[in-house]
Amino acid sequence: MTVDHANGGTITALTLESVITCPRCGFAKQETMPTDACQFFYECTGCRAVLKPNAGDCCVFCSFGSVKCPPIQAQKPCCG
Numbered sequence: 719m720t721v722d723h724a725n726g727g728t729i730t731a732l733t734l735e736s737v738i739t740c741p742r743c744g745f746a747k748q749e750t751m752p753t754d755a756c757q758f759f760y761e762c763t764g765c766r767a768v769l770k771p772n773a774g775d776c777c778v779f780c781s782f783g784s785v786k787c788p789p790i791q792a793q794k795p796c797c798g
Contacts, residue, residue: 732791736783742767751779753788756796 734753738760739746745764751757756777760769772781776796779787789796 732788733785734788736779736785736787738769738778738782739784740764740767740769741782749779749783751783751785751787756787756789 732753734751735748736751737746737748740762743762743765745762747763749760757779758770758777760778760782761767762769769778769782771777775781776790777787779785780790780796785791787796
């Protein structure tokens with residue numbers, strides 16, 4: 719959703735829910751993404767593997783999530 723303001727700026731609503739899919743076992747789980755920090759580690763509920771971002775990605779949501787993290791959605795620098 720995009721909202722136009724009288725001053726010409728726009729605000730785009732960010733998606734805060736993402737489904738992380740484990741590359742090791744395929745288990746998928748919906749998670750809420752933090753808005754104030756990057757999540758560098760994630761433990762899979764299915765196989766207990768500890769996931770880390772792929773090279774070039776800032777967080778596990780950018781690597782394994784159905785939706786990129788909030789800073790990337792907003793086209794801003796991420797903390798990674």
